Ligand SMILES: Nc1ncnc2c1ncn2[C@@H]1O[C@H](COP(=O)(O)OP(=O)(O)O)[C@@H](O)[C@H]1O
């Protein structure tokens with residue numbers, strides 16, 4: 001089967017500053033449906049730049065990118081927007097939810113644009129509710145972002161990323177602003193989604209977070225220096241169980257009821 | 259994006275900064291309020307003038323002595339004393355489609371009656387004068403042709419004269435003295451109000467023009483001829499015929515008369531109030547533009563503040579057009595909201611002006627519609643630049659914006 005993401009010898013050079021910055025220097029990569037990829041690397045190694053390219057938010061300086069067989073290079077600004085709307089879901093480090101807008105309305109947002117705009121408001125509502133349900137937040141649908149914890153906000157953001165049934169979910173340091181426990185919870189959500197067949201590419205610089213993924217890519221100075229399946233993969237449910245026991249032992253929480 | 263959600267999003271954004279939205283709208287509120295008030299005052303003045311023009315009578319043509327350029331209607335009024343009662347008779351006799359003619363002699367005199375005295379207009383007119391002016395009598399009757407022929411000492415008086423000289427009694431049958439001559443009162447005129455030139459038309463004693471010329475003023479010429487044509491479509495033709503006739507009667511001398519139709523008089527009289535309306539409206543319009551600049555200013559601030567939100571929307575699939583519409587609708591809502599409040603305020607202010615100053619004020623539907631439409635247009639015009647700025651943002655730059 002053809003890969004969902006196919007990039008060949010892709011480059012990105014930022015020309016904006018005094019000196020051009022060659023942030024991505026010839027990356028070639030295929031990602032197939034159902035993969036769960038962790039993109040790792042030191043700060044400044046080009047992870048975000050590569051993610052922006054994958055997310056069609058930015059265009060490569062050189063090289064080809066086929067998303068679902070579509071050549072990005074041939075699309076204009078609006079067609080790229082439609083492509084992002086239909087085929088991609090985004091999760092950001094800083095959540096990027098609209099303030100003073102309920103969780104439900106935040107999740108509805110992608111359906112207000114693109115080809116979904118013709119859906120009835122009841123349909124939009126139902127689909128958003130369904131996605132909030134997937135991330136376990138259907139009981140918080142009418143909460144505003146400032147009434148939610150960081151982990152909950154990120155789950156709302158994930159629900160928003162899912163709502164248009166994307167081919168690939170892209171997440172740039174989704175656990176970067178979260179404590180370790182909530183990070184594992186979020187990774188649990190990702191694993192669950194991945195089991196349902198959703199392709200996920202995420203950036204992280206934490207090794208133990210990367211171990212929840214299936215494939216690890218390491219980037220250094222804009223080049224992929226390692227690409228291998230995850231050894232000794234972590235499962236979020238187990239990790240949470242262990243964490244809970246450890247916390248109980250330290251009297252941080254109640255012991256699990258018998 | 260669906261239209262209803264666009265409106266909802268825009269309203270929410272405006273509510274988020276209620277105070278700021280109010281202050282921004284205030285510029286438009288003041289602008290629209292000023293436009294409505296000023297135009298209402300101007301329209302009121304115009305309507306009053308038009309009512310006064312209508313009170314001249316219907317299908318009226320006036321002949322003034324002296325030749326003067328158009329527009330300077332009062333310039334040489336009575337300055338060339340050459341119009342005679344014979345001119346009036348000739349018009350009645352020879353011009354077609356003339357229903358009635360009344361020569362007019364004007365004067366001011368001290369009038370005595372009842373041990374009281376009053377300085378008033380004493381006008382000499384023909385018997386058809388009341389009919390030409392569409393002026394009803396509340397009691398008694400107008401004098402007749404016979405009275406004119408016999409230089410009768412009879413008169414018809416206006417309401418103001420009644421109030422001044424006969425405050426508590428019926429004036430009919432009583433007499434008043436003009437230049438020591440007794441005139442019997444045979445009719446009382448209905449209230450007519452103020453004239454185009456601000457004089458009290460009810461402050462008048464009307465006597466036969468012959469009596470006026472022979473007994474009171476001792477003049478040989480008349481001040482004016484009032485003519486009633488048989489229909490509005492006849493006015494121009496009758497006017498032309500009158501001019502031809504009078505020119506012919508003057509046998510080659512320079513024309514020393516001016517003929518004006520009611521419409522021409524009206525046009526000259528309403529010109530001032532039209533200019534005033536325009537001027538007041540223009541001044542008020544400037545404040546509306548200033549209000550618009552306020553909107554532009556706030557929308558620019560809003561675009562900067564919400565750069566991240568714009569970035570999110572663009573990343574998630576909004577087209578530039580969607581973002582443009584969103585901010586444009588916001589600006590239009592803001593300005594239309596201001597426009598509607600401004601209209602309400604403007605109507606209120608107009609009522610107050612008319613209540614306290616007694617000025618005639620007329621709030622016209624068209625000025626309200628235009629003001630609201632114009633304020634929405636201000637929103638579009640001044641909202642467009644900020645909205646386009648938002649729409650052209652680069653999604654990554656916008657997302658990275660702190
Ligand atoms: N918009 C930009 N303009 C210029 N240089 C940039 C821009 N974005 C990133 N860079 C540079 O590109 C390199 C890679 O950055 P980035 O992709 O953000 O790294 P990472 O996400 O791995 O920390 C860095 O050296 C950074 O300074």
Ligand SMILES: [Mg+2]
Pocket residue numbers: 047048049
């Ligand atoms: Mg980064």
